[in-house]
Amino acid sequence: MSYVIGVDLGTSAVKTVLVDRRGKVVAEHSESYPLSQPKPGYSEQRPEDWVEKTLLSLKRLMEETAIEPSEIEGLSFSGQMHGLVLIDGEGTVLRPAILWNDTRTTAQCRRIEETLQDKLLGIARNRALEGFTLPKILWVQEFEQELLDQAALFLLPKDYVRYRLTGKYAMDYSDAAGTLLLDVTGKDWSSEILDAFQLPHSICPPLVESFDLCGTLLPEIAEQSGLLPDTKVFAGGADNACGAIGAGILAEGQTMCSVGTSGVVLSYEERKEVDFEGKIHFFNHSEKDAFYIMGVTLSAGYSLEWFKKTFAPSVSFDELLEGISDIPAGSCGLLFTPYIVGERTPYPDANIRGSFIGMDAGHKLPHFTRAVLEGITFSLRESIDILRASGKKIDTVISIGGGAKNENWLQMQADILGAEIVKLESEQGPAMGAAMLAAYGCGWFPSLQACASAFLRPAQKYVPNSETVASYEKLFALYQSVYGVTRQLSGQLSEYRG
Missing domain, CATH: 3.30.420.40 (ATPase, nucleotide binding domain)
Structure with a gap:
């Protein structure tokens, strides 16, 4: 072997x-x-x-x-x-x-x-x-x-x-x-x-x-x-690029959502001259003579890690996420923006900082946890919308990384992104992409696409729920307004950060 x-x-x-x-x-x-x-x-x-x-x-x-x-x-x-x-x-x-x-x-x-x-x-x-x-x-x-x-x-x-x-x-x-x-x-x-x-x-x-x-x-x-x-x-x-290969994003129209320390929405791109005016990243793909376009949330998984470490250090991540299924979409009026180290897409702003908005005495740990997940996913949705505005049809998204490890979060992605979410059978993300580059380099396959066909298999699919989608559309509009009303405040607070 x-x-x-x-x-x-x-x-x-x-x-x-x-x-x-x-x-x-x-x-x-x-x-x-x-x-x-x-x-x-x-x-x-x-x-x-x-x-x-x-x-x-x-x-x-x-x-x-x-x-x-x-x-x-x-x-x-x-x-x-x-x-x-x-x-x-x-x-x-x-x-x-x-x-x-x-x-x-x-x-x-x-x-x-x-x-x-x-x-x-x-x-x-x-x-x-x-x-x-x-x-x-x-x-x-x-x-x-x-x-x-x-x-x-x-x-x-x-x-x-x-x-x-x-x-x-x-x-x-x-x-x-x-x-x-x-x-x-x-x-x-x-x-x-x-x-x-x-x-x-x-x-x-x-x-x-x-x-x-x-x-x-x-x-x-x-x-x-x-x-x-x-x-x-x-x-x-x-x-x-390796995460894209490991998710099989190797042809036009294919898109992935990856949640690691940062969060990424990435789509395969063949159009050399398409102009995104710098709103999202335009990089060379590891596939020869191809590109990918990408939006980045600086603190995706890091927001959840920070939240757990700060507010629930004694519980595991699985225990922390257990309670979110009992909380309705919108976290009972609690909204989180994941700008805890600044933001990249669509706001290239190193000074903006995150916030919880709408807190009341009825909110408990599961409400805050769900709000964090929703805020991360709303930020990823902003990148999806930029890609769609360029003429891309995005009705299916491969989810990898930390966002693919919890069923409730996968369903949340389907409802907020308005797309079918696909979880892979064996998801190793960038590490698998690196292995696939080695396999292709060794001559095991005639192309990276052929390697992806042999190596990658879908496991589960999550379809948007129309009622939840409608609810999230209203909340997403509120989320988008937060940056504008907190930008100046974040700048004024920056002198106190040490």
Whole structure:
């Protein structure tokens, strides 16, 4: 039997999955690593932690299965997007990685907009947002110039780990699209953007397709991971692109909803010239010469995690969600907006903050829990509406991640999004997408679509309830009004955040 491994390098942990030729997940393992927040708005990690935990996860995956290393044909990656890793000419990391959820770069975003103006959307196809990589590079340029002077190359998180495994540098198009340095439709680094900020072209790594072979394991890495030196290592892709592959979003009209730390609504896109005016993200897909359009809720699963940790730390997530089935749609007049770390779509606003509105003495923990889920889903609905306004027909949505783990939440998605929600039989999200890239790269299938047909199967479907849909339509209109009436208040409160 032959196998491939998908490695998903997330924000809080690395996950490895072992997949056979039928698409069955034989085993999985994860290892967590810390997140550093040295100042308000800062979010950093040690790249060495990613490497150590990835190797440990691979080793334990192999030990738990007792599968012969010779049966592992290849592995590939999914990675958290946008994170800045600066390395010198020897490959040494120069500073902690600045992550996607770091919001220190508002001033640098304004500088990008003022410098490039309309050219930014024409080239990078995305607005300048704090999460992206170019603002982070400009922050280092402004405050740590000596480090940027030492930098030979910038990499994204998974690309650094892959470099450490193979000794070779590369970055795939799907991840490069989130840097604001890529000419997205031209599929090359933008000289115009680099020159506008006096950045050397040499700082950008070679570009490859997500399924391209990037080498094999270094001998010492093979020994530490329990694999063989001739194990093939493929480029991999951005976590959202890999999540799309793992959900089978590989043809026009296919759409997914993913709830992780952040929340994503993503749809396959073939139209190069469609103009979303920066309202949503437009990125290269891991499928060759294809794109995906995407709206992001910054705090989706994180809103629920924060709520549980703050208000119900002693109960499990399953126990927390048990009571929501007894609460009617609308949580008895309680409304939550998930802006607890700012927002991305449709409001690119680092200063907006969340709120509970409508609290009264009759509201108990289940009301608040349901309101949190509804608020997260309302935010995802705003992205769905932007896609529909572009002419896309969205009547079916594949749900993956934390939002696919609870039946009541799945039904809520159907009712709020106004679409049939499909849950997959075996949902591994980005890790499965990474494994599928390895399987395709190894030649198991003639296309990623053929791989998806063999690996992915629907398990359950949730159909919108017309009465609940009507109720949520009214509540959604109220939800949409909250941003406008709390924006100024959030700005005024910002000086008290510390």
